[in-house]
Amino acid sequence: MYDNLFFIIVPYAVTIMAIVVTAQRYFKKPFTYSSLSSQFLESGELFYGSVSWHIGILAVFYGHLIGLLFPRQVLWLNGVPARLYLLESSGLLFGLLSLAGLVNLIIRRHTSARIRAVTSKMDIVVLLLLLTQVALGVYVAIFYRWGSSWYATSLVPYLRSLFLLQPDLATLAPLPLAIKLHVMNAWLLIAVFPFSRLVHMLVVPIPYLWRPYQVVIWNWNRRKIRGVAARPKPRPVATALPLSDELKPTNRPVTTR
Amino acid sequence: MDVRLQISMVFHLDKCIGCHTCSVACKNVWTDRKGAEYMWWNNVETKPGTGYPTKWEDQEKYKGGWERKNGQPELKMGGRVLRVLNVFHNPYMPKLDDYYEPWTYKYEDLLNAPEGADQPTARPISMVTGQHIDIEAGPNWDDDLGGSPVYAANDPNFSALTEEQQAELFEIERLVFFYLPRICNHCLNAGCVAACPSGAIYKRGEDGIVLINQEVCRGWRMCVTACPYKKTFYNWSTGKSEKCILCFPRLETGQAPACFHSCVGRIRYLGGLLYDADKMLDAMNAQDYNLVEAQRDLILDPFDPEVREGALRNGIDDATLEAVRRSPVYKYVKEWKLALPLHPEFRTLPMLFYVPPLLPVMANTDAGTYDTANDELFAPIEKARLPMQYLAKLFSGGNVGEVSYALKKQYAVRLFKRLETVGDMDAATVKQALHEVGMTEGEAEAIYRLTSLPTMDERFVIPPSHREEAMQMLGDDFLLDRGEAGLGLRDRPARGA
Numbered sequence: 001m002y003d004n005l006f007f008i009i010v011p012y013a014v015t016i017m018a019i020v021v022t023a024q025r026y027f028k029k030p031f032t033y034s035s036l037s038s039q040f041l042e043s044g045e046l047f048y049g050s051v052s053w054h055i056g057i058l059a060v061f062y063g064h065l066i067g068l069l070f071p072r073q074v075l076w077l078n079g080v081p082a083r084l085y086l087l088e089s090s091g092l093l094f095g096l097l098s099l100a101g102l103v104n105l106i107i108r109r110h111t112s113a114r115i116r117a118v119t120s121k122m123d124i125v126v127l128l129l130l131l132t133q134v135a136l137g138v139y140v141a142i143f144y145r146w147g148s149s150w151y152a153t154s155l156v157p158y159l160r161s162l163f164l165l166q167p168d169l170a171t172l173a174p175l176p177l178a179i180k181l182h183v184m185n186a187w188l189l190i191a192v193f194p195f196s197r198l199v200h201m202l203v204v205p206i207p208y209l210w211r212p213y214q215v216v217i218w219n220w221n222r223r224k225i226r227g228v229a230a231r232p233k234p235r236p237v238a239t240a241l242p243l244s245d246e247l248k249p250t251n252r253p254v255t256t257r
Numbered sequence: 258m259d260v261r262l263q264i265s266m267v268f269h270l271d272k273c274i275g276c277h278t279c280s281v282a283c284k285n286v287w288t289d290r291k292g293a294e295y296m297w298w299n300n301v302e303t304k305p306g307t308g309y310p311t312k313w314e315d316q317e318k319y320k321g322g323w324e325r326k327n328g329q330p331e332l333k334m335g336g337r338v339l340r341v342l343n344v345f346h347n348p349y350m351p352k353l354d355d356y357y358e359p360w361t362y363k364y365e366d367l368l369n370a371p372e373g374a375d376q377p378t379a380r381p382i383s384m385v386t387g388q389h390i391d392i393e394a395g396p397n398w399d400d401d402l403g404g405s406p407v408y409a410a411n412d413p414n415f416s417a418l419t420e421e422q423q424a425e426l427f428e429i430e431r432l433v434f435f436y437l438p439r440i441c442n443h444c445l446n447a448g449c450v451a452a453c454p455s456g457a458i459y460k461r462g463e464d465g466i467v468l469i470n471q472e473v474c475r476g477w478r479m480c481v482t483a484c485p486y487k488k489t490f491y492n493w494s495t496g497k498s499e500k501c502i503l504c505f506p507r508l509e510t511g512q513a514p515a516c517f518h519s520c521v522g523r524i525r526y527l528g529g530l531l532y533d534a535d536k537m538l539d540a541m542n543a544q545d546y547n548l549v550e551a552q553r554d555l556i557l558d559p560f561d562p563e564v565r566e567g568a569l570r571n572g573i574d575d576a577t578l579e580a581v582r583r584s585p586v587y588k589y590v591k592e593w594k595l596a597l598p599l600h601p602e603f604r605t606l607p608m609l610f611y612v613p614p615l616l617p618v619m620a621n622t623d624a625g626t627y628d629t630a631n632d633e634l635f636a637p638i639e640k641a642r643l644p645m646q647y648l649a650k651l652f653s654g655g656n657v658g659e660v661s662y663a664l665k666k667q668y669a670v671r672l673f674k675r676l677e678t679v680g681d682m683d684a685a686t687v688k689q690a691l692h693e694v695g696m697t698e699g700e701a702e703a704i705y706r707l708t709s710l711p712t713m714d715e716r717f718v719i720p721p722s723h724r725e726e727a728m729q730m731l732g733d734d735f736l737l738d739r740g741e742a743g744l745g746l747r748d749r750p751a752r753g754a
Binding site for chain 1 (some may be wrong): 337338340341344345346347348350351352353377385387388446447451453454455456458459460461462463472473474475476477481491493494495496497584651708748751752753754
């Protein structure tokens with residue numbers, strides 16, 4: 001009964017909500033998308049907290065993602081004990097790294113008066129959820145070993161069943177409480193995602209790597225206007241006529257050099 | 258030839274009295290907001306001094322601007338991969354304490370304090386934390402402190418001077434300072450634009466104003482480091498970066514920016530410049546001593562028919578060309594070579610130019626005797642209190658020739674007018690002074706008039722923005738369009754959750 005609620009109803013509800021709200025926020029309130037960095041107010045402690053947290057959690061996150069997308073390959077990889085030990089221990093190491101970073105960030109947020117001034121209630125909720133999640137993850141990694149392998153057989157089928165809209169709790173139900181809590185808390189994190197600063201992970205500036213350095217934006221194409229300015233043009237009716245891309249005011253660079 | 262228009266500026270330092278009216282005008286209009294209290298898009302510094310933020314010119318500390326790497330300009334803070342990796346923690350980011358912690362006073366204590374033996378006081382409280390603070394710094398903490406061993410002595414530009422020259426500047430009889438008002442330079446090769454991982458910072462094609470799209474900025478903070486002038490600021494409350502917008506809503510309606518309009522000494526000039534974007538790479542790659550010349554080469558002659566053709570081809574109309582022909586900036590920078598860019602060696606091609614100040618010797622000490630008398634009415638610039646190398650470090654990438662030419666020319670104008678109005682000069686001396694800088698009497702008169710007697714319309718020649726055409730093209734509700742122009746958010750700019 002509770003399993004159905006926590007592992008089927010809640011996941012669908014929070015996922016749909018997260019997608020809708022995140023998109024709505026992105027398009028309607030783009031101003032609220034920011035890393036909300038507090039480095040300007042406190043930089044020293046942030047280095048240890050933020051860098052280790054982000055490196056640790058990114059490695060762990062992509063580890064989970066790869067395990068989910070390529071379970072067979074991971075199982076094959078783990079077929080040789082040496083490779084299994086390497087994968088497990090590095091997973092644990094990154095988990096501990098992110099945990100250390102997170103604890104550092106929480107202490108910093110608590111002790112620095114300047115940082116407290118820019119801390120919202122949602123920040124505290126997010127930090128506590130993340131702490132729970134990472135702590136449970138590290139606990140599971142230590143006490144229920146070889147997760148990189150059993151993940152493929154216990155959790156991947158469950159997640160895939162959700163994705164295929166044929167929820168099946170058969171492989172999840174017998175799992176120990178700590179693992180179930182880890183999964184449940186993950187859904188909670190997805191629930192708060194669109195309402196928190198976590199959305200900054202969606203706007204990581206990867207396109208910067210190939211963008212031209214200088215960005216020049218013309219609000220309107222003057223060559224075009226002046227070229228046809230010889231005869232007066234009727235004023236287009238508001239919103240009724242879609243403007244061609246060339247003439248639209250744009251947030252994207254029109255010409256760059 | 259790729260002709261583009263840049264709204265450009267000249268500050269005449271000889272006329273600046275350091276009153277900070279510009280700073281206050283800007284503060285009142287734009288940065289009197291939470292998270293922006295510490296920002297001074299316009300500030301006035303005392304030179305020699307450490308400035309705001311402290312020692313901003315020291316790029317070994319702040320890593321701002323560009324440097325040449327393998328013949329190509331690259332940001333001093335590193336390549337683009339590094340920038341993406343450094344979003345977690347930017348190692349060169351200036352901190353609040355590099356500027357100052359903004360404060361107010363607890364005025365209500367003056368009224369509400371219980372009766373006691375002591376007079377109640379209004380204690381300072383931080384505008385960040387709301388707690389009591391001891392004020393240790395402010396935006397112009399070294400105001401007028403030329404010669405101070407705490408501030409002036411730490412001026413990064415002293416690296417251009419010998420020990421002896423530095424020591425002289427701190428002799429009590431020779432103490433000297435001048436004011437350096439600073440706003441965003443709206444650079445052609447802006448470091449902030451290049452460093453922005455989100456692509457939120459851009460140059461407006463129409464007039465060259467550099468803006469930060471507040472809805473695209475994600476607070477990665479790279480612009481704060483990349484701007485060598487430290488004129489992009491991080492709003493710690495909204496989590497967005499902000500900068501001087503050259504009061505574009507005023508410019509678009511034909512008014513000068515607030516800091517220009519309010520300038521008491523009337524030191525500020527604003528007008529259009531046409532430049533050749535095809536030559537930009539050469540200008541940013543020039544040798545240090547040649548940077549001023551290379552930047553001047555970018556600027557095109559608006560009277561040249563070929564330039565006119567190129568301008569029309571690029572959609573710059575005759576009304577704008579006419580404004581550029583009357584531009585005071587064109588005269589000061591290109592025709593007269595009087596105005597120089599600030600720290601061209603940062604290689605951002607700044608488009609705010611400064612007429613360097615004449616600081617004549619008023620007195621000297623000789624073997625312990627203090628002598629206020631001077632054998633000449635206007636001491637020649639070789640005897641100026643500030644060593645030429647110092648000004649060259651500020652305004653010409655170390656090229657003393659550029660600074661000395663600008664000063665000699667100003668000096669010659671003074672002699673010329675003295676002869677004309679008072680007549681107690683030797684005509685041959687004046688002629689020699691004019692000849693030395695290759696200046697005709699007509700040019701001297703023109704410089705005199707634009708320096709001393711300019712009307713508001715001569716100081717600010719604002720090219721028409723032709724917003725009416727933009728409106729026509731957008732074909733949209735007039736009020737809504739304002740939001741598309743960059744500012745004018747439709748929601749309250751509240752901090753994201």
